[in-house]
Amino acid sequence: MQTDLLREARRQAEICNACRYCEGYCSVFPALHQERFFSEANLTQLANLCHNCRGCYYACQYTAPHEFDLNLPKALAEVRQDSWESFAWPAPLARRFQKSGVMIALATVLGFGVLFLAFRMLGSAGGSGFYAVLSHSAMVAIFLPAFLFPLMSIAVSLRRYWTATEGGRITHDQIVDAFASAAKMKNLAGGHGDGCNFEDEDRFSQARRFAHQAVMYGFLLCFASTTAGTILHYGFDMPAPYPFWSLPKLLGIPGGLLMVIGTIWLASLKLKADQSLGAPSAWGGEMGFILLLFLVALSGLGLYALGGTTAMPALLAIHLGSVLSFFLLTPYTKMVHGFYRLAALIRDEQRKSAG
Amino acid sequence: MTSEYDIAVIGGGNAALCAAMTAAERGAKVVVLETAPKTYRGGNSRHTRNFRCMHSTPLGPLVEAYGEDEYFEDLLKVTGGKTDERLARIAIRTSEECLPWMEAHGVRFQPSLSGTLSLARTNAFFMGGGKSLVNAYYRTAGKLGVDVLYEANVTHLQLEGDRISRVDYTHEGQHRSFAPRAVIVASGGFQANTDWLTRAWGPPAQNFLIRGTPYNRGVVLADLLDQGVRSVGDPTQCHAVAIDGRAPKFDGGIVTRLDCVPFSIVVNKNAERFHDEGEDVWPKRYAIWGRLIANQLDQIGYVVIDAKSLDLFMPSVFPPVKADTLEELADKMGLPPEKLLETVTAFNAACGDTSTFHPTELDGVTTSGLTPPKSNWARPITEAPFYGYSLRTGVTFTYLGLKVDEKARCSTENGPIRNLWAAGETMAGSILGQGYLAGFGMTIGTVFGRIAGQEAANHAN
Numbered sequence: 001m002q003t004d005l006l007r008e009a010r011r012q013a014e015i016c017n018a019c020r021y022c023e024g025y026c027s028v029f030p031a032l033h034q035e036r037f038f039s040e041a042n043l044t045q046l047a048n049l050c051h052n053c054r055g056c057y058y059a060c061q062y063t064a065p066h067e068f069d070l071n072l073p074k075a076l077a078e079v080r081q082d083s084w085e086s087f088a089w090p091a092p093l094a095r096r097f098q099k100s101g102v103m104i105a106l107a108t109v110l111g112f113g114v115l116f117l118a119f120r121m122l123g124s125a126g127g128s129g130f131y132a133v134l135s136h137s138a139m140v141a142i143f144l145p146a147f148l149f150p151l152m153s154i155a156v157s158l159r160r161y162w163t164a165t166e167g168g169r170i171t172h173d174q175i176v177d178a179f180a181s182a183a184k185m186k187n188l189a190g191g192h193g194d195g196c197n198f199e200d201e202d203r204f205s206q207a208r209r210f211a212h213q214a215v216m217y218g219f220l221l222c223f224a225s226t227t228a229g230t231i232l233h234y235g236f237d238m239p240a241p242y243p244f245w246s247l248p249k250l251l252g253i254p255g256g257l258l259m260v261i262g263t264i265w266l267a268s269l270k271l272k273a274d275q276s277l278g279a280p281s282a283w284g285g286e287m288g289f290i291l292l293l294f295l296v297a298l299s300g301l302g303l304y305a306l307g308g309t310t311a312m313p314a315l316l317a318i319h320l321g322s323v324l325s326f327f328l329l330t331p332y333t334k335m336v337h338g339f340y341r342l343a344a345l346i347r348d349e350q351r352k353s354a355g
Numbered sequence: 356m357t358s359e360y361d362i363a364v365i366g367g368g369n370a371a372l373c374a375a376m377t378a379a380e381r382g383a384k385v386v387v388l389e390t391a392p393k394t395y396r397g398g399n400s401r402h403t404r405n406f407r408c409m410h411s412t413p414l415g416p417l418v419e420a421y422g423e424d425e426y427f428e429d430l431l432k433v434t435g436g437k438t439d440e441r442l443a444r445i446a447i448r449t450s451e452e453c454l455p456w457m458e459a460h461g462v463r464f465q466p467s468l469s470g471t472l473s474l475a476r477t478n479a480f481f482m483g484g485g486k487s488l489v490n491a492y493y494r495t496a497g498k499l500g501v502d503v504l505y506e507a508n509v510t511h512l513q514l515e516g517d518r519i520s521r522v523d524y525t526h527e528g529q530h531r532s533f534a535p536r537a538v539i540v541a542s543g544g545f546q547a548n549t550d551w552l553t554r555a556w557g558p559p560a561q562n563f564l565i566r567g568t569p570y571n572r573g574v575v576l577a578d579l580l581d582q583g584v585r586s587v588g589d590p591t592q593c594h595a596v597a598i599d600g601r602a603p604k605f606d607g608g609i610v611t612r613l614d615c616v617p618f619s620i621v622v623n624k625n626a627e628r629f630h631d632e633g634e635d636v637w638p639k640r641y642a643i644w645g646r647l648i649a650n651q652l653d654q655i656g657y658v659v660i661d662a663k664s665l666d667l668f669m670p671s672v673f674p675p676v677k678a679d680t681l682e683e684l685a686d687k688m689g690l691p692p693e694k695l696l697e698t699v700t701a702f703n704a705a706c707g708d709t710s711t712f713h714p715t716e717l718d719g720v721t722t723s724g725l726t727p728p729k730s731n732w733a734r735p736i737t738e739a740p741f742y743g744y745s746l747r748t749g750v751t752f753t754y755l756g757l758k759v760d761e762k763a764r765c766s767t768e769n770g771p772i773r774n775l776w777a778a779g780e781t782m783a784g785s786i787l788g789q790g791y792l793a794g795f796g797m798t799i800g801t802v803f804g805r806i807a808g809q810e811a812a813n814h815a816n
Contacts, residue, residue, distance in 0.1 A: 021484030024465030059483030
């Protein structure tokens, strides 16, 4: 990892450790205050525990123009970003995708291209509905590796993270507590429950927390919808398309709507927020990722609404293309933050039970 | 001369905003004239962290009870009786109703911070510290229609007979004047004015560091005193503690404190000890060392500890100077190495049985036959690596201020000034004649800020 970023985070953490005023805001400070010297392992863990709620920045007496020039959300964001790149496998892919929204867009287009090509070359296997455009086995041939490869890549990265932060054996309780924290997005609630600082300087609001949860729960519903469809297909020999009163639709439609609303909300908040309180170099990639999620959700809903029309093949290509890009890019885009964040929350539970 | 404003509040910290919000809630049109830019708004309130609060039952983050008499006795202990009992009891009694009021105006509290458990019963900590309180108050004041001018330097309040007839200030390069119906002064003391400190204390004051805002220059205070407004508090005294000698000249705040003195020996520039480092526990010890350092050559001291004491105190903002030998440490800190070695050797030889050493109690582990003695925590300095810090005098606040009555109103020899009130640090000398009680400055500011706001609004209406 980059020593200059670690050095700056260490300098700031030492000042925070002598102050402690922010102890109530989030999980970072109790963890920080337990150390006296900050190793690379400490800083990596603190960086991934930080949810960038920015409460500490706006409460800080030592932000610029003060000579201490504290900006802990930024210092930790840069270490976090750097840690993801250094743990990613294969690493060169990560460096390229992480920081570039344009690259994400290009990859999406590439996804479309592959699909259109697949449509023409593989053609229809005589199926009906979506499978008249692309056969089910062709879809599986494309998406199964596209799903498994990222999972394997993330597993490698998380293992590297766990070694780097000196994590121990994980217990059931630690997992439950970490998921409970993520489920409520406790670290964006500001300690007092008024939310975080993001779109309007030091004003506390729930906007970012709620927008994030809309995307997160929307995504989980959509994922559940796809899983339900797979089970229906293989387990019950009920191929798509599914009617409105079916599990895939009942999960997928609200999920898609939540994702569309959440991504638009997040993007608009992000446009209002101060870029210099995050890792500025990652801003484009983060925004590109939000737009990609938006595209996944919107094309999915479009497919539902216009599935019976002549627009269907084009919509299907857009939807499957964006989903393909999304899956393949998961280890290298902002999507990976969810995995690291959970790991950091579990690691923090270990710290608490050890302390 | 007329003005669109009923009330001018001079200053932009806790007391000023409490006054402004209270007056605005009573229908007055208020302008806050803050001399600092927006990033540095809030005066010394930016650096505070808690509010000392009376309570008869658990209240907000406060546990158990803290009654009026116990609170007042705590005040008597630190001030040695130099207080105005009527005003002090108003501050103490009113503090209880202030806490919910603060919450209603946007302040959020948190449990006592790590390392401050001794204050869990008496002091309510602001979530995020004083700057977050200041931020919340500016938000609330804005919603109440209070206007704020930053970088507005008030230069003169014209006293005519028994009223202030005009406020002069500069803003955006322009000299301006207006005539509000009432004026509230909440612009702190003069500790950032080195010339004034030097006149009061003597040349050593030039080497003092100022722990808080560089904007408390005492301009309005001096202007009013020159016009015969009555003062209170010792004009030559300031509250000072020993802080990290590498701290910035201004605004170092809380992080520059050093809690390692009891586990150390402290020497002057000539590597000689000059005071009992184990004399007493916090906070008394904390306050006397500012003065002790001020009396040393070049107003600097040096703390020396060894490896076994490093984890016994709160981490310092800058890492300590570290060396494998005492000579190397002396070298790095600019002390005469032979003399430091001699001082440490003499100290070590005077140490006795250390088996009852206890870092958080007066443990009676003392030196024998040493002058000055170290009467507690006296363990020989023997284990490498050795660590050192420089110490300088850090000024927290000055005591000289405006004398007020129970309604926070200012006066001259001829009687009350009809439209001038004062709140916060600028009148705290009435209550805190010497010493300091943690979190009491915020109590005085909140209580008298609200009183001043109410009285000024009544007057303006």
